Amino acid sequence: MTATLMLMDTMSGELKPVRAADGHRLRFYCCGPTLYDRAHIGNFRTFLVQDVFRRVAELSGLPTLHVRNVTNVEDKTIRRSQELGEDLAAFTARWKVAFDQDCRSLNMLSPHHEPGAVEHIAEQIALIETLMGKGMAYLGEDGSVYFRISEFPAYGRLSRLDARTLRSGEAHQSDEYDRESISDFALWKAAKPEDGPNHWESPWGPGRPGWHIECSAMSMKYLGPTLDLHSGGVDLVFPHHENEIAQSEGATGKPFTLHWFHVTHLMVDGAKMSKSLGNLYTLDDIKAMGFSAAEMRYVLIAGHYRKPLNFKRESLEAARLALKRLASVQALLDQAAGGPALATWDNLCGAEKTQDTLGHFAPAWEALLDNLNVPKALGEVFTACHEVERMSRDGSLPPEQAVVERQGLVLLLASLGLILPVPSPEADEAPGEVQQLAQQRWEAKQAKNWGEADRLRDLVAARGWRIKDRKDGFDLVRS
């Protein structure tokens, strides 16, 4: 059984083992959100895949040091906060609160560090000074500082972009005169009137950092000059990550990132998600549609991260049923094992993962180790569920075996971060009136007064509750 997580590396295009260079702790960086609006479910697809990645890495026995930045100063944050007449820090702080709420409700692990660009101006300036000192950056005619791509021959390797194919011309109008080359990008942007008070002092005058430099500065501050792994949405491959490589390696002369991990975009109803198409959803929109964050999470991780995932409402309905199914199997296993599981995260991380310890869920775990193949893992999970149910039915599920199978299920649920609905009856939550009707219906049923029983059942249903009969009574669940 493979013990190491294998993952596609964008740079080499090959499957590579996920490794900690120091042999101890995986240091990885994820490009986080820009704090100017509510994050949408497409953003969360990426963050959720990264969350599953981290879970699987840790559960496979590899501790992590996870850094994810927040971009709290760039064009959009400045423009919008100015439009609102709001202080930039207050503006971005509001969106950070919203983002954190969404992350929590999606059951995402918190990164160990969440640095913000504004809080690391000094580090960014220092990095730019280093590049200036090496002749890899220059002051443009507009007072901004640019990276000199001609000094970094490896530019374009990640995105397999031949410098000659860079589309040039019309799109970039006047500002090209400020730069030596059309491909050079801004490290530091000179203050403009429309920026309002949002500028900082620097050796090149007041201004603000360019977008790319924050990730170089902050990732290296928290993780060192060479990161084990770096992740983001595919759209960041060029130019963002390409520029990060140029800035970082240009400054340090060391490899910046050993393993690149990119997540493909989410589509909605077969189209690119965009505001103009009206198909851009936030987590709140999903909740307003009557679905839970757990269901949303299931949908967003259920596709392979390398393939476009087509989101539709029906996916949420399917997820709801799938989660219920898993919950019922978990309940079955708890019962067969003689009590609920009490596995802690550390426990799970350190545990042996073999056929003997995971039972029928072992293939699902292997699927996760193989390039984070969540769809295959889910398929194997349900196959294992069938087996467990069959054994239970046949009476061939002794407590020792149930304990093993449950370990397998618990590991998979922890890997995927799935939170299962509580399957227990909610009878005591039903309003007294509903309970009374249901009780009367039960009595009518016992008296074989079918007409009256059915009438009362309809009344209960009309109040939004469903009667589930047992041999010796009934349960009430919300319908």
Place this chain on the structure above:
RNA sequence: GGCGCGGUAGCCAAGUGGUAAGGCAAGGGUCUGCAAAACCUUUAUUCGUGGGUUCGAUUCCCACCCGCGCCUCCA
């Protein structure tokens, strides 16, 4: 135009050089007074199209069609 990723049942989605996981939906069944719930079971001779390699391809090669992403600040 360049680079990259895809096109598998009604929908979502794995996968393999030897004849297609799983989820949802749908049909049938067990259970039930009838239901609901739960469980069992059935459903792609076929994997965008056309060629080629092979004893054999959905899986490898070539061409074409379609979708999506990036090509300067969008996860």
